[in-house]
Amino acid sequence: MTEAIAVAPLTTAPTWRALSDHYAAVKDATLRDLFATDPERAPRFTVEGAGLVLDYSKNRITAETMALLFQLAEERQLAACRDAMFRGDRINTTENRAVLHSALRAPADAVIEVDGRNVVPDVHDVLDRMASFADRVRAGNLIGHTGQPIRNVVNIGIGGSHLGPEMAYLALRPYSARDMRFRFVANVDGAAFTEATHDLDPAETLFVVSSKTFTTQETMSNAHLARQWLIERLGDERAVAKHFVAVSTNAQKVAEFGIDTANMFAFWDWVGGRYSLPSAIGLSTMLAVGPENFRAMLAGFADMDVHFRTAPLQQNLPVILGLLSVWYADFFSVATQAVLPYAQNLARFPAYLQQLQMESCGKSVDLERRRVDFATSAVLWGEPGTDGQHSFYQLLHQGTHLVPADFIGFLQPLSPLAAPHDLLMANLFAQAEGLAFGRTLAEVEASGVSAADAPFRVMEGNRPSNMLLADRLDPRTLGALIALYEHRVFVQGAIWGIGPFDQWGVELGKVLAGKIASELTATSAPDLQHDASTNALIQRYRNARHQS
Numbered sequence: 001m002t003e004a005i006a007v008a009p010l011t012t013a014p015t016w017r018a019l020s021d022h023y024a025a026v027k028d029a030t031l032r033d034l035f036a037t038d039p040e041r042a043p044r045f046t047v048e049g050a051g052l053v054l055d056y057s058k059n060r061i062t063a064e065t066m067a068l069l070f071q072l073a074e075e076r077q078l079a080a081c082r083d084a085m086f087r088g089d090r091i092n093t094t095e096n097r098a099v100l101h102s103a104l105r106a107p108a109d110a111v112i113e114v115d116g117r118n119v120v121p122d123v124h125d126v127l128d129r130m131a132s133f134a135d136r137v138r139a140g141n142l143i144g145h146t147g148q149p150i151r152n153v154v155n156i157g158i159g160g161s162h163l164g165p166e167m168a169y170l171a172l173r174p175y176s177a178r179d180m181r182f183r184f185v186a187n188v189d190g191a192a193f194t195e196a197t198h199d200l201d202p203a204e205t206l207f208v209v210s211s212k213t214f215t216t217q218e219t220m221s222n223a224h225l226a227r228q229w230l231i232e233r234l235g236d237e238r239a240v241a242k243h244f245v246a247v248s249t250n251a252q253k254v255a256e257f258g259i260d261t262a263n264m265f266a267f268w269d270w271v272g273g274r275y276s277l278p279s280a281i282g283l284s285t286m287l288a289v290g291p292e293n294f295r296a297m298l299a300g301f302a303d304m305d306v307h308f309r310t311a312p313l314q315q316n317l318p319v320i321l322g323l324l325s326v327w328y329a330d331f332f333s334v335a336t337q338a339v340l341p342y343a344q345n346l347a348r349f350p351a352y353l354q355q356l357q358m359e360s361c362g363k364s365v366d367l368e369r370r371r372v373d374f375a376t377s378a379v380l381w382g383e384p385g386t387d388g389q390h391s392f393y394q395l396l397h398q399g400t401h402l403v404p405a406d407f408i409g410f411l412q413p414l415s416p417l418a419a420p421h422d423l424l425m426a427n428l429f430a431q432a433e434g435l436a437f438g439r440t441l442a443e444v445e446a447s448g449v450s451a452a453d454a455p456f457r458v459m460e461g462n463r464p465s466n467m468l469l470a471d472r473l474d475p476r477t478l479g480a481l482i483a484l485y486e487h488r489v490f491v492q493g494a495i496w497g498i499g500p501f502d503q504w505g506v507e508l509g510k511v512l513a514g515k516i517a518s519e520l521t522a523t524s525a526p527d528l529q530h531d532a533s534t535n536a537l538i539q540r541y542r543n544a545r546h547q548s
């Protein structure tokens, strides 16, 4: 099946109109009042699944809001769209592909077919190969060109071939081989490669070149730098065979680069780049945390897949979070959404989610090729707490923008230094409370602040947030958390009727950069045909380049 499920333009949907009317009626309701008039509000708006607890009671919603949003989900055939994805239908219609990241974490006895072929055995074959390779490396049994064991791993990739591996490695660092070093190179800026390798011994270093296409400019540039770095230092081209492995869908390009395809870990075109962490793209993560922990992470992904497939809409975490994102983007016109993990190890989680959310839902044409007349993805951003409290939270509390936030916390500390955990969690709960309920003028004055100073200290409150809690940041929980956000993206895409699995918007920049690169380096003055600004910038760079 290659067709997306056709749905009417979103803004003509009957429930959309009902939601517009409802928004007008509830937009000025305050969380103070909503909590005061409903003692059951917190349990009413708390759900659990796949080891995660979601308290969404501090949102600008009523029971009727949620009923309407669930009705909208029915009207947009969310369940049918979801089932089509899990079944392997070619729901990525703009690239004519199935969307089966869920197959990457399916149990070995599952049957998921693409074009009549069960892909699950292929998935498990690659996983098993990854595991035996990881065991070998971690045990010090992968020997480099000069006879020394490999102790450093450098992942070279960008976008989905970088953000997931780096984020997951940092998240699970306490589970990693502490006697090895793991580095991640993405930016085409040579500084990224230099900083990642300046203190590494090439004789002990393995490069994992991760690229779905094996054509991405940045990754190919960095892979060539790595090759040169290694050969210069070890003095022998043959060293490449022992110090490079590839992760890709493109065996031909891997071979052309000079990596033996016996040293390649495959994945498939039905895995989108930003959904590829649970595929072989996660090899560097597996090398760090070991096969058992990696499989535990996959089990967490699978837990959330099952929850998303089977929980009723009203109890379904990704559905609720996705619908709330739609509610804020389209009715409150919010432009940005924050993700604020109270866990230092999740420092790169917001960056990971940025690609997941914005490359997926940053679209303005629906699957019926209509320009949409409503807002799609908000800009997603964030930093770990408590760091962010001392930079941008000021704006969250008192700025003019409404920024719905996802708070993420863990009941148990990950660090052996458990003492500060109470303080960390106190800050987490305090921020959500402060944003929701603020401080009125009367309360400020009652605290002894003068009438002249009081207005500066008023917090309007009514700033919405979700609270996600889990027991502990372990591999399984991380998998569930990532899958939660993957499926939240899917829900938004289904409601908006857009295709969340392509990224054509990234292409123009690549094409233009290719043209400009040749103009920057041309030996004779090129005939610049850009706009006046771009021509002048190119000329300025050429002048500087030729002077140096």
Ligand SMILES: O=P(O)(O)OC[C@H]1O[C@](O)(CO)[C@@H](O)[C@@H]1O
Pocket (backbone or CB within 6 Å): 158, 159, 160, 161, 210, 211, 212, 213, 214, 215, 216, 219, 273, 274, 359, 503, 506
């Ligand atoms: O894995 P590849 O093919 O090198 O692509 C890297 C990234 O580039 C993009 O295609 C566009 O930025 C992403 O979707 C992808 O994750």
